[in-house]
Amino acid sequence: MIKADAWVLRPGPAGARPGPGELVRATVRLPEPREDEALVEAIMGSWEANMTHALQRSPVDICRQRQDPFAILGNIGIVRVLRPAVAGFSPKEGDLCLFLAFGRRDENGYAELIHGYDMPGTHGLLATRTVVPGDCLLPLPPDSRHPLASWAGYGRYFPAWDNWRVAKRCWRAQQREAEPSEHLIFGWGGGVALAELGLARREGFRTAMTASCDDRLRVIAEHGITPIDRRDYPGLACPAETGPEDEAARAHRRAERALLARLDTLSDGRGCAVVVDNLGGPLFPTTLRAAARLGVITTCGWKAGMRLEVGRAAECLRRHVHVHTHAWRHGDSATIRDFQESTGWLPEPWLTAHYEFDDIPQLARDHASGRAPSYFPTYTVNPL
Template sequence: MITTDAWVLHRRPDDPAVPKRGELSRETFSFADVADHEALVEPLVGSWEANLDHALSRDPIDICRQRGESSVVLGNLAVVRVLRTGADVTSVSEGDTCLVLPFGECDRYGYVERVYAYDMPHTVGLLAKRTKLHAGILLPLPEDTPFSLAQWATYGRYFTAWDNWNVAHACWSAQMRDEDPAKHLVFGWGGGVAMAELELARRAGFRVAMTASTDARLSFLAEHGITGVDRRLFPDLSYSAEVADDPEALARYRASEKEFLRIIGELSDGAGAAIFLDNIGSPLYKATLKAMARQGVLATVGWKHGMTTSTLRASECIKRHLHVNTHVWRIHDSARIRDFQNATAWMPPRETVTTYAFDDVPQLAADYAAGRITTYFPTYQVNLL
């Protein structure tokens, strides 16, 4: 057996008095020794992702119950160092610094079906001083990379963005083959994945814009050639059944929606967003659809607030809207995306990555859940080099 120091999430007791949201517990965690196809690694810098918050909130599923386990170690995106490999492993060696690819189980085309250290049973995640995993999901970093480990730790947002953007762009091009991208707007709700996609959209020649709710983030977007749209200009844009039933709340919503659509109109010469990047979910879905251009593409890789949406199919057909839903990326593309990042500096600047100490992981979880993190790229350090 291997024993390590880890942050652990326990299964919620069958007691309605216990809060639904879980907490991470610092404790000793044990797991079986390395099998022939596995590697023992020590995480160096990990990325705090939305799936960690979903697991702690037990929404949409209780991960421990889903996996049939009493406790789990989460964390599936990090830069790690290989400590030891099993007898059959030839792809990595002791001492290699690698990215962890979050593939627990893939379909025959290389797309993920179950995610390592999330809904894949019997996997031990990266919120630990040491862990083991299938060596096939380790991707070595380039030896000559000019980027820091903390910068590389954000790779999950970039790899996901690369996949989603390429599918969304291809779908838009299928209907708008002869159009100049410079005449069309790609818009995104604020977030690290959306920002990475907008950088690709800008390089492809599109107009690009994104919401932000702080002066610091608006300045950051401007420095990267992305038009920042102040989210504070339409504070009541979230829509729900409760809003619809409250005349005063509905009036505030409509005022915010009007202002939002006015801004989109200005940015797009009245056409609407050609490609809308929406990783927020149901609260903003009504406004998102109204902001889209004809032949527009709605692209998403998940949700932050609300996973259930309702669409009027006739309207979407008439407007020829295409809806793109992707998840993670294809495992076969991983080395290609890594090399693209390294060669083109498609990477967050060093100063934009915020890193918490391993001791402060619960504070990181709380700050993320409360929206107190100002960066798009929160990370945590586990072991020192």
């Protein structure tokens, strides 16, 4: 058995939907690796939205869904190989690798279940040692010119690469002659949106993104993306149950009109060619109105709500394409890594907010409340 120091999430009580869970420090024992598995130690991890979903037990209690007595979260980060797999592909002992959190894949190599989240029997990087599939270890480039703190944030970038690839091709399917410099790509704030708009900007598109604090607005501007201050549009996220004549509804309509006017100006009246909306929830109706005719609404996350409502007739008449992706294709991982190494399409080290292993509960609280001081919160497990 493998012994490890870990932050553990246990199942909620049976019966009625349980409230939020909490991470508890514990010494755990994990099964010895199978022939196709490697024993690794986590060096640095990145806090991901699915970790917050797991703690909130929303949309599900993953421990109960997996039928496991506990779960160790942590899907994205850098590990060092302690004992390579003896069958199949595996980096060698001592190699530093990106951990690719593929639990179960479909026949095309896309993730169906995520290691350390909803894949039964798997445990992630919030532990000093853990067991992972050997073919989910992607070695870092030898003598990389980028620091580990940048690579640790790759979890926002790999899904962004995949989502942008699909969204752009869908847009091109209806806009074969269009010039990117004449079209606006807009994103609601978040690390994946920042990465995705970075790709769009590299390809010559106009880009704009929202944030609601000065530090993040500055980061957006420093990436060459037009920052839009959400605080200038109070009432934008109107609760669905608000009546049409309530003051909250009127405030929402005023805010939405003002935002759409700003986007209209930035796009020279065309509207948004692509809207990157990984929030959903109460902002989704505004997303639909912001998208141009022949526009694309694309998402690879659902932070503010899973369920969306659309008027199918209106979407057909405006020829909107809706793109939904999850994670990325396993076989594209090395290509994305090499693109990052060669282009520097990575978060700069100063963009990461770092926490020590002892401070993981505080990191969880900061992320859940929106107080994490960065798009890329990372944590140390073992010293390098």
